[in-house]
Amino acid sequence: MIKTYRDIKADVLDKITGGTWPPGEMLPNEADLAEDYGCARATVNRALRELAEEGLLERKRKSGTRVRAAPQRQARFDIPLTRREVEEAGAQYRYALVMQQVVQAPEWLRARMSLSKTARVLEVIAMHYADGAPFQHEARWINLEALPQAEEQDFSQRGANEWLVETVPFSDVELAFSAAGADAGLSHHLGCEAGAALFRMERSTWFEERAITFVRLSYRPGHRMTARY
């Protein structure tokens, strides 16, 4: 017997995948469905609302609910904290600072972070290891106008990311994935050949419209990032 909103979700999903309600099909309205299922309209509403959020249904007032013609589903995945990523793979994590210095922000960085011409940034280069082998190269720039206290920090023991997560825990993030060939520095640190194809993740972080940090993470060759949906 159907009772919970989960049961209803599952049943509707079955009807969709089973072909009872093909793409483009209109569903009965909430009131009718509630009667069919023998439950309150709010229960049906929650089931349908969640299916719509997951991209399977399309809902509009007055016109009703229909199965999406082109099921625009979306992948969700957790943003990996490098330490956890390594440890969850069952490997020993190690961090090492390569370099830390204050510099004038170069032009390309000013563009990405919307910085002024004279902006100073803290540049931090570091490596992350899994079981002693190079795992990820981190190149980071921190906006010293937004976070002046970063200049006093010592990132030789603890990664900049962990400090930032504590200091500016909630922020807006823009992510980009791409691929890039290893240059001389990267190939040296990652222990791979120059030109090797590396998976790369770039992340810009903002807090209250101000750029906090930009980080470019280059993974060792062969790294894969997976998601399900």
Add this chain to the structure above:
Amino acid sequence: MIKTYRDIKADVLDKITGGTWPPGEMLPNEADLAEDYGCARATVNRALRELAEEGLLERKRKSGTRVRAAPQRQARFDIPLTRREVEEAGAQYRYALVMQQVVQAPEWLRARMSLSKTARVLEVIAMHYADGAPFQHEARWINLEALPQAEEQDFSQRGANEWLVETVPFSDVELAFSAAGADAGLSHHLGCEAGAALFRMERSTWFEERAITFVRLSYRPGHRMTARY
């Protein structure tokens, strides 16, 4: 005056980002919050439930609600349909079939798709162009045991993906992102140098526990995939 669950969400979010409720902090229980906000508990419940889903709060029966210590936020992004991806960038889309043939599934593919030793698959190689320039190389294998009618299909005009979306609209998907160097075939089709770093997306599709298709999409050099959260 606070009234809607959205207002409550916004207010709670402000209290979190503003430091009133720092990471790890316990929130008052729903009943108390409902009284504070002058609304029903169900309204507070919805606000907090959604914030928890978004990864900002942690909720447990009896113990209550707390701000996540390490805000495990997740990125969501839409799965790109190549045609739309190109057209939304304002470019002219063009598709071209390179090759289509039935083959015995090689060992590595059998492993990925859980196929039997004698499984036959339809191999489809195609190219996607944006404004006449190579945009993406598609290498796809379709399980003919699950979809025998694929063998009769002609993918010279319409991409295999569009046919599959119509034929098996709802399926489970496993995604993987990585980087790979262009081999001879890829560099030829994409018009880039051999060894160039390419962003790659691999997708396995399942329907009712049966492998439908595996596709490997290799983007032209320099491609970026972005998300916000």
Add this chain to the structure above:
DNA sequence: TAGGACAATTTGTCCAAACATATTGAAAAA
């Protein structure tokens, strides 16, 4: 015929109350 006012419909949200369920912590028993 074209445009505007309006009523009907459907989803969206809220409420107050009740019961369900997981979990904790304390009391009771071994």
Add this chain to the structure above:
DNA sequence: TTTTTCAATATGTTTGGACAAATTGTCCTA
């Protein structure tokens, strides 16, 4: 002291009812 039992508590879900908001289609009018 350790284990078991049990009640208290906070979130999870459902109900039936109500009103809000968006949108559609119709009818009326110019």
